[in-house]
Amino acid sequence: MFLNILFGVVLPIIVLIVAGSVLERIFRLDLYTLSKINFYCITPATVFMSMYHSNMNPELLGNVILFYALYVLLLYIAGSITSRIMGYRNGKKAAFNNSIMLDNSGNYGLPVNQLVFNGEPLAASMQALIMSLQSLLTFTYGVISIQGSRLQGNYRSVIVGFLKMPVPYALVLGLLLHVMAVPLPAMLSQPLTYAQQSMVAIALITLGAQIVKYPLRLYRKDIYLSMALRLFGGPLIGLLLIYALGLSGIPAQALLIASAMPTGVNTSILAEEYRNEPDFAAQTVLLSTMVNVFTITIVITLSHYVA
Structure with a gap:
């Protein structure tokens, strides 16, 4: 299992990150433009298509949303206390x-989910929903928290800034068209699919370029605190919520594994977009992804006992 995850999931991700670092060294890429492409094109297309093709039933949908809401709330409390x-x-x-x-949960979580569950439709749908909820959180709380800190409480400007973000609209529109069973013409579905399929490569190449821009500071305590809460606190909170909500079987396994993902690439993209601690963000993404090679193997093993 360890070698399958290493060679089938983690190493391809590392290859793209290294490629971005090399390209940045050679060509000095325009990181601001790359982040704009991710922010306003690739991610909205991915969220829209994930919601449009979702096959979750209402009961499981409610359970996953409840789990995720409690999960991020407890992480927020832990992070705020630490801060x-x-x-x-x-x-x-x-x-x-x-x-x-x-x-x-997207370009790392989806491949891990597919590897563990061999493409089982229920598990795949749950991970797609988690990815969509994560995207919604990213472009609501993630954006508003950064803008709020920069604008010193001018939340009218924060709200106006949020309303300009495309992802929430993409999520709602994708869900509505799915519920209403509205067919997408090829002239729309095909380019959206192309954009969705490009997300992993463009996001990780951007991350690699961002990382090499800043010196690696392995002595920084804040990075290790972030990794500890993300890689150890996340799965622990997930496990407690699974038992508290009485979940079992594939849903319990999938949610536990989903709670053990490393820091997301969007963290770094947001930091670059809003010029807020981009050095810290890029390094937490890189280091947590590397350490996750070991922690995810442990969590996957534990998930079989949760079921």
């Missing part, structure tokens, strides 16, 4: 909370 103890300012607190609440 207060460490004396982080508002901008750093927003970046720290994003690093533990916004995980890599």
